[in-house]
Amino acid sequence: MxxxxxxxxxxxxxxxxxxxxxxxxxxxxxxxxxxxxxxxxxxxxxxxxxxxxxxxxxxxxxxxxxxxFDVEKPHGWQHLALLAARDIIREQKEELAVLRNKVIIPNHEGSNMDISNEFVEKFKEKVEECEALKKEVLILGERSAVFRNVLVASSVGFAILLGGMIVMSKY
Incomplete structure (x- = not known):
């Protein structure tokens, strides 16, 4: 092979x-x-x-x-959705980096431990959002492939039907 x-x-x-x-x-x-x-x-x-x-x-x-690996480029609404998801993921990664730095910086005062817990909670929420967006991107990619296959199959079926009608009209 x-x-x-x-x-x-x-x-x-x-x-x-x-x-x-x-x-x-x-x-x-x-x-x-x-x-x-x-x-x-x-x-x-x-x-x-x-x-x-x-x-x-x-x-x-x-x-x-x-x-x-993927022969066709993304196009249409899937292309736009993937771009939007990519931008959101990048923004969230930047925000997570900022939050990590704030949590890592030692608190010399010792009185604002509640704030660092708040950052940890925000961090967890952003991680969950990021994972949900990744899943959505995968689902959109799968839908795109399904729609493309349906379009190809219906085009082939239409061509066969049209060819059959032309052949039948000659007889």
Whole structure:
């Protein structure tokens, strides 16, 4: 089985996997490629294969292998929803970093321990919000794939119906 066969068989599956290496696609340094997610403006949430690298002395070395896992770019309302979710997640990560710093900073006065507990509660809420948004992004990605499949199937059905009507009209 060639690399292109492996790549095509992975794309035909509709399940979303996270950073799995069971797909069998090999990078240029002959290692199993890892599935990553792009969060750029053009490709929010779009998955791709990348070299996971190997340990070399004091660091890692990789071959910069890159190939899209998701063949189509996100588009339409899904694209906009993914961009909005990405921006919210980034804002929440920044806010969490600020809250962590406030909790970590030692309180020299010793009288404001209730405030640090308040920050911990806010932190927990933001983590839960972040997790909920991640789940929503995955659901939107799955819905996008389902809608795309329905559109393709209905287009093929329409073409077959139209072809049948043309053939029938000639007889």
């Amino acid at each position: 060639s690399q292109s066969d492996n790549f095509q068989s992975v794309n035909s599956q509709s399940a979303i996997s996270s950073s799995s290496t069971e797909h069998g696609v090999l990078c240029d340094c002959n290692r199993k490629a890892k599935i990553e997610r792009a969060w750029t403006r053009e490709n929010p949430g779009r998955r791709f294969f990348g070299c996971k690298g190997r340990r070399v002395r004091n660091g890692y070395e990789n071959c910069n292998f890159f190939r899209w």
